[in-house]
Structure formats: structure tokens, C-alpha cells
Amino acid sequence: MQVTRAGEYAIIGLLYLAKQPADRTIMIDEISEAEGVPKSFLAKIFQSLAKGGFVCSHRGAGGGFGLAKPTGEITVLQVLQCVEGAFALQRCVTDDPECVVSTTRMSNCTLCAVFTEAQNRVNEVFARTTIADLLHPKPQVAQPIKSAASLN
Amino acid sequence: MQVTRAGEYAIIGLLYLAKQPADRTIMIDEISEAEGVPKSFLAKIFQSLAKGGFVCSHRGAGGGFGLAKPTGEITVLQVLQCVEGAFALQRCVTDDPECVVSTTRMSNCTLCAVFTEAQNRVNEVFARTTIADLLHPKPQVAQPIKSAASLN
DNA sequence: ATAAACAAGACAATCTTACTCCTATTTGAT
DNA sequence: ATCAAATAGGAGTAAGATTGTCTTGTTTAT
Numbered sequence: 257m258q259v260t261r262a263g264e265y266a267i268i269g270l271l272y273l274a275k276q277p278a279d280r281t282i283m284i285d286e287i288s289e290a291e292g293v294p295k296s297f298l299a300k301i302f303q304s305l306a307k308g309g310f311v312c313s314h315r316g317a318g319g320g321f322g323l324a325k326p327t328g329e330i331t332v333l334q335v336l337q338c339v340e341g342a343f344a345l346q347r348c349v350t351d352d353p354e355c356v357v358s359t360t361r362m363s364n365c366t367l368c369a370v371f372t373e374a375q376n377r378v379n380e381v382f383a384r385t386t387i388a389d390l391l392h393p394k395p396q397v398a399q400p401i402k403s404a405a406s407l408n
Numbered sequence: 409m410q411v412t413r414a415g416e417y418a419i420i421g422l423l424y425l426a427k428q429p430a431d432r433t434i435m436i437d438e439i440s441e442a443e444g445v446p447k448s449f450l451a452k453i454f455q456s457l458a459k460g461g462f463v464c465s466h467r468g469a470g471g472g473f474g475l476a477k478p479t480g481e482i483t484v485l486q487v488l489q490c491v492e493g494a495f496a497l498q499r500c501v502t503d504d505p506e507c508v509v510s511t512t513r514m515s516n517c518t519l520c521a522v523f524t525e526a527q528n529r530v531n532e533v534f535a536r537t538t539i540a541d542l543l544h545p546k547p548q549v550a551q552p553i554k555s556a557a558s559l560n
Numbered sequence: 561a562t563a564a565a566c567a568a569g570a571c572a573a574t575c576t577t578a579c580t581c582c583t584a585t586t587t588g589a590t
Numbered sequence: 591a592t593c594a595a596a597t598a599g600g601a602g603t604a605a606g607a608t609t610g611t612c613t614t615g616t617t618t619a620t
Binding site for chain 2: 258259264267268271332345346366367370371373374377378380381382385389390
Binding site: 284299300314315 | 595
């Protein structure tokens with residue numbers, strides 16, 4: 257898996273929408289300028305978000321985007337999967353029949369199992385975090401960041 | 409972060425060494441053929457593993473590689489960091505001063521915090537899993553794989 | 561001395577990322 | 591009806607990462 261710019265911009269865009277009055281219709285141009293995100297790219301990303309049902313779009317003059325759901329019902333995992341496709345830490349984790357580890361080595365691969373477990377941990381974090389959580393940070397989300405380096 | 413072929417091959421290579429008699433010196437050619445991994449690429453990867461102190465290399469005729477540590481003292485995290493460099497789920501997680509999220513938005517970024525938390529979960533899994541664990545799978549490692557899809 | 565084996569670095573093909581651009585299509589206002 | 595504003599969709603592209611290969615050393619056992 258990798259959280260690319262697309263996923264990052266998607267969440268930033270949704271957060272921007274969430275901070276506006278609910279009835280406002282907001283143009284890509286405004287979000288792009290306000291958040292310093294490339295306009296054309298953001299437009300592409302918002303196409304995905306619209307298809308995914310996270311935002312509703314209004315074309316034509318006076319058009320733009322608005323949130324399609326309450327912020328508490330949009331999880332980070334859903335957004336990332338929407339704009340980046342199914343994202344996996346490693347090939348084993350997906351159903352990819354080309355996975356070298358699983359196909360050429362062992363059908364019951366312990367290495368694949370470890371990758372899958374790690375992937376599940378990531379998914380758990382992203383699945384329990386909503387846009388609302390990012391707007392109104394709670395201590396337990398922001399606080400307990402053990403340094404990755406300390407795990408060496 | 410992404411677990412690339414390099415990381416995958418490194419672990420596969422170490423597992424192969426671990427399965428051999430401890431006193432044997434094993435050539436890249438043998439590992440490559442046995443495990444179906446490209447030879448030149450594996451040689452490059454083993455250079456890193458040697459520098460990282462995971463294997464010891466012996467040059468010249470009759471040379472090859474052997475494990476430099478007990479399998480229980482080599483964690484997946486260490487190996488991945490050795491061959492892939494510091495691997496991060498997202499730019500925020502590293503100290504990259506170019507991170508768009510943290511620099512242009514908020515110094516105390518909740519989104520970065522979520523990425524970092526997810527990264528820490530991954531690191532925990534990889535840090536507690538050793539080569540020995542992969543050789544002798546215990547139920548709690550192989551078993552509790554909740555489907556990633558079910559977390560949607 | 562020679563052949564076997566790793567060490568190191570340059571090089572290359574392919575893929576992914578991170579975009580842009582152009583042409584619709586929709587819509588509100590005149 | 592027409593025009594301008596806005597998204598929709600698809601094609602295209604430059605840079606960088608991945609996944610290797612190749613060549614030229616250097617070490618070492620015989």
C-alpha cells in the first residue's frame with residue numbers, strides 16, 4: 257500500500273468542504289487555491305469522490321461540489337480505497353494470482369500472513385477514523401504516537 | 409510504505425539460508441534457482457544484507473553467504489528497512505520537510521497523526537515477527553486474519 | 561596462475577505517480 | 591437561443607521508482 261498524493265488531496269478536499277457552510281456549493285478552483293493543491297488533479301480526484309458518493313457535484317454556472325454524507329459517516333479507509341483503488345501493502349495481500357510468494361512458494365504462506373496482518377492493522381486505523389475525527393481531533397487520536405524509529 | 413520485490417526477496421533469501429545446515433556456505437546461484445528469484449537482483453540485495461550484518465559473505469572460490477545471527481534475532485522490520493531504506497506509508501510519517509500536509513496546512517496535523525499511527529501499527533507487526541517465526545509458524549501469527557474487505 | 565565467487569557501480573526497461581490538456585456536456589443567466 | 595461557467599471524461603506526458611542486467615573489479619581456494 258501507499259498513500260499517494262491522490263489520497264492525501266482527496267481527504268484535504270473533503271476536509272475543506274466540511275469546514276464550509278453545509279448549503280454552499282464549492283468550486284474546484286476555490287479548494288485548489290485555498291489548499292494549495294493542483295487544480296486539474298483535484299478535479300480528477302473529485303470525479304472519483306462523486307462516483308463514490310462522497311460528494312455531490314453540480315455542473316454548469318454556479319455549480320461545484322458539496323458533501324453527500326455527514327462527516328462522521330465518511331472514513332479515511334473508504335476515501336483512500338475510492339481514489340486509489342484497493343491499496344495493498346504487498347501483492348500477497350490482494351488476490352493477485354501473480355504473487356510470487358504465494359504461488360511459487362507455499363499455498364499457506366507465513367510471510368503473506370504477516371503482510372496481511374499488517375495490512376489489517378492499517379485498515380483498522382483508517383476504518384475507525386472519519387472526516388469528523390480529523391476536524392475535531394480527540395486526544396487519543398493525536399496523542400499516542402510512538403516513534404517508528406524506536407521500534408527498531 | 410510499500411513492500412517491494414527487494415524486501416520480499418530479501419526475506420525469502422534469509423529463509424532459504426535458515427533452512428540449510430548452519431555451517432554451509434550458500435551461493436547466490438543456489439538461492440536464486442531454488443527460490444525462483446532473479447540472480448543479479450538477489451546478489452544486489454544480499455550486498456545490502458551483508459552490509460546490514462544479517463548475513464556474512466565469503467568471497468572467492470567456495471564462497472557464498474551464511475546467516476550472521478540467530479533467526480530469532482532478525483526481525484522482518486529490520487530486514488525491510490535494510491533493503492528498502494526507511495519505508496513510510498506517507499510523507500508525513502518521515503521527517504520530510506517537503507510534506508505538503510504538514511507544512512502548508514497545520515503544524516499539528518491530525519491527518520499526519522493518523523498516517524503515523526497506521527505506520528506504527530505496521531511497524532509493530534513487522535518488529536515482533538522474526539525469521540524464526542516465519543520458519544516455525546505459530547497459530548497466532550497465521551490465524552487471525554480478518555478480511556480487509558470486511559472493514560469497509 | 562586460475563577459476564570461482566562476491567562487490568560495486570553504471571545502465572536500461574517498465575511501471576507508477578502526479579500531473580496537464582482538450583473536448584464534451586450540463587446548467588444558469590441574459 | 592445563446593453564452594459563459596462549471597464539471598465529466600479521456601488522452602497524453604514528464605519525472606521518478608522499481609526491477610532488473612551487465613561489466614569490471616576484487617578476493618580466495620586450489
